[in-house]
Amino acid sequence: MTTKAxxxxxxxxxxxxxxxxxTAIGHYTSAILADPTEPTYPLNRAAAYLKLRKxxxxxxxxxxxxxxxxxxxxxxxxxxxxxxxxxxxxxxxxADLKAALKLEPTNQSVKQEIExxxxxxxxxxxxxxxxxxxxxxxxxxPWPPHPKRRKVPIKIVDPESLPPEDTVIxxxxxxxxxxxxxxxxxxxxxxxxxxSATATITAAGDSSSQEQSPASPSAxxxxxxxxxxxxxxRNTLFDLSSPPSTPPATSPQTSSTSTTASSxxxxxxxxxxxxxxxxxxxxxxxxxxxxxxxxKTVPPQTLPQFLKTSLEPSLLASLLQxxxxxxxxxxQVKPYMEGLGKVERIFTVLMxxxxxxxxxxxxxxxxxxxxLGAGVWKALN
Numbered sequence: 001m002t003t004k005a006x007x008x009x010x011x012x013x014x015x016x017x018x019x020x021x022x023t024a025i026g027h028y029t030s031a032i033l034a035d036p037t038e039p040t041y042p043l044n045r046a047a048a049y050l051k052l053r054k055x056x057x058x059x060x061x062x063x064x065x066x067x068x069x070x071x072x073x074x075x076x077x078x079x080x081x082x083x084x085x086x087x088x089x090x091x092x093x094x095a096d097l098k099a100a101l102k103l104e105p106t107n108q109s110v111k112q113e114i115e116x117x118x119x120x121x122x123x124x125x126x127x128x129x130x131x132x133x134x135x136x137x138x139x140x141x142p143w144p145p146h147p148k149r150r151k152v153p154i155k156i157v158d159p160e161s162l163p164p165e166d167t168v169i170x171x172x173x174x175x176x177x178x179x180x181x182x183x184x185x186x187x188x189x190x191x192x193x194x195x196s197a198t199a200t201i202t203a204a205g206d207s208s209s210q211e212q213s214p215a216s217p218s219a220x221x222x223x224x225x226x227x228x229x230x231x232x233x234r235n236t237l238f239d240l241s242s243p244p245s246t247p248p249a250t251s252p253q254t255s256s257t258s259t260t261a262s263s264x265x266x267x268x269x270x271x272x273x274x275x276x277x278x279x280x281x282x283x284x285x286x287x288x289x290x291x292x293x294x295x296k297t298v299p300p301q302t303l304p305q306f307l308k309t310s311l312e313p314s315l316l317a318s319l320l321q322x323x324x325x326x327x328x329x330x331x332q333v334k335p336y337m338e339g340l341g342k343v344e345r346i347f348t349v350l351m352x353x354x355x356x357x358x359x360x361x362x363x364x365x366x367x368x369x370x371x372l373g374a375g376v377w378k379a380l381n
Contacts, residue, residue: 005034012048021048037066039076046079055083057324070089074100078110079115090121094134275308281318295319295336311343313352320361322359327367334368341376350379 012027028045035041044063060078066071082097097114104110198373271277284290298306311342323333327369353361358380365372365380372380 002035004040007033008034009044012044016044016048021051021052021085021265024048025052037068039065039073042068043076043079044074045181046076046083048084050079053086055086059083059087071099072103074107077103078113081113085113085117085120090117090124093117094121148267158280274307277306278315281315288322288325289317291322292331295322300339301337302337304342307343308345311346313349314358316340316346317353317357317360319355320364322363322365324360325362333364334370337364337368337370341370347379348374350376353380363374371381 008027008031012024012031013042015021015027025045025048028041028048029037031041032045042061043065046058046065049058049061050054057078062076062083065076065081067078071077077096081100084090084093084096087198094114094117097110097117097177100110101114126313140205178232271280271294277294280294281291284294323336327333343349350358350361361380364373365377370377372378
């Protein structure tokens with residue numbers, strides 16, 4: 001039993017006590033690789049496999065333990081019997097339990113497991129014997145009775161009463177349903193203008209047309225350039241007497257205000273996860289000021305815990321670009337560079353940056369006074 005393997009075993013035992021069985025399996029596997037001849041490690045891993053209901057894996061590990069201990073390990077026999085019971089191999093499980101009972105005749109757990117296996121075997125035998133045979137007796141009358149036929153009266157027609165063969169019989173067409181025509185409804189009498197192709201029309205119920213007094217003879221008729229006429233009477237007319245109205249010009253101040261308002265959409269609360277931060281970062285677009293304000297919501301000393309191992313080269317390059325810009329404006333970015341330097345696997349992420357992105361990182365380090373050749377920042381060289 002080597003020291004390294006023993007260390008992995010202790011870590012696996014701690015994870016097993018915390019019910020973190022996948023982690024325990026990983027540590028036990030490392031112990032097996034460090035010392036393949038020690039039967040304790042696969043025996044412990046089999047116990048973790050049983051907790052995760054991986055019965056085939058547990059059976060395999062127990063078999064390996066018995067090979068290393070010359071079939072003299074009662075725990076391996078007991079755990080392999082448990083795995084085989086769950087698989088459904090009751091006879092093999094019963095054989096393992098009897099072998100374990102010979103090694104430890106007073107082991108109550110083995111005796112209880114034997115009773116469980118025996119009960120399952122009896123229940124399985126009863127379920128097989130309780131199956132009812134399929135009734136295959138043929139019915140006395142294999143064919144269903146014929147349906148009762150209807151009696152249709154037959155009328156004999158005198159041949160002389162039939163029309164000649166060349167006579168064409170036409171059916172009277174069915175009259176089409178009458179469709180009421182849609183009639184236009186007007187609030188006043190239509191007045192003719194000098195131009196016969198134009199008319200002054202004010203449709204009843206048209207909220208878009210201007211209200212005119214029907215008794216104003218002095219009102220000059222306007223020229224209409226067509227329109228949209230609807231069956232409901234709500235018609236829209238195009239007036240040619242006045243030039244089309246132009247939309248009011250938007251002042252530059254209003255436009256810039258709306259642009260600023262739309263670009264200053266920061267989350268109401270600081271992002272609690274890297275995913276939320278990344279989404280808010282993309283929302284800022286090319287607004288470097290907004291990105292800096294967003295980055296300031298994350299304290300620099302929490303960057304290692306906030307980013308963990310999920311920092312991607314693209315996001316790091318964008319962060320360095322923003323830090324360079326704001327450092328030129330006198331912002332204090334040194335704490336953020338120190339926090340980024342403590343992020344896990346930051347050295348590997350820095351190596352994936354392009355030449356231009358590395359140059360941005362070196363310039364930020366020079367501005368904040370950090371040593372370019374020390375620590376993880378050597379990856380920028």
